[in-house]
Amino acid sequence: MRRIFSLFLIVTLILGTIPTSVINASSASKQENSKVTVKTVKETTNYKKYQLSNGEILESKTKNGNSFYIASDGEREYKITNKNGTITVKDKKTGKIVNEQTVKSETPKVGTFSYQDPGGGSRYRYYGTRHMSLDQVYASVGVLAGVIASALGAGKASSALISAATAYINLQLPKVYWIEDQYRYRENIWKYIKRSNAFYKYHDYSGYITTENTYSKLRMGL
DSSP: OHHHHHHHHHHHHHHHTSOHHHHTHHHHHHHHHHTOOEEEEEEETTEEEEEETTSOEEEEEEETTEEEEEEEOSSOEEEEEEETTEEEEEETTTOOEEEEEEOEEOOOEEOOOOOSOOOTTOOOEEEEEEEEEEEOOOSOHHHHHHHHHHHHTOSSOOHHHHHHHHHHHHTTOSEEEEEEEEEEEEETTEEEEEEEEEEESSTTSOSEEEEEEEEEEEETTO
């Protein structure tokens, strides 16, 4: 009995010397992400820089009409691009591609559409709906926000997308799900497109998180 008690005492003392930061590393990281807030540090026509409260920096850059994103945490730096629908995350230091994927979508549900101005204050008319998804990228909140923005063709990232990325990482969800409702109108030779993207937690598109609207302009005939 004395020997058993001695062994128990030794184990207790050893466990007592393990730093609580090691024991709670996972929960601490999750708690840190759950408190992420965003501050815009700099913004110009083709550039936007965000400072995240968890220490990350996310930059949106546009060159020759193409947008890309840089996410960094002081140690690692990633470049996120979308080329012909393929989203690539590359480690800038090593040049290694750490994630590459295409957005998955169901056959779009296209409604009855006319370019005629319906009046009532908004020119946009409903065009169609798509159910979209992409695989989770667990690198960081900034990286995932950049991947989502790249998938949407959002140009500059937004605080709404950063909030969505925080939710997906905190909940350790395997995929990002959203429903895209598209609206259009025409003026002269230009076609204007609005995409309303509602993000959800689960595969059945339940558990609403947030909505991000994106806008684009295309020359008719393209």
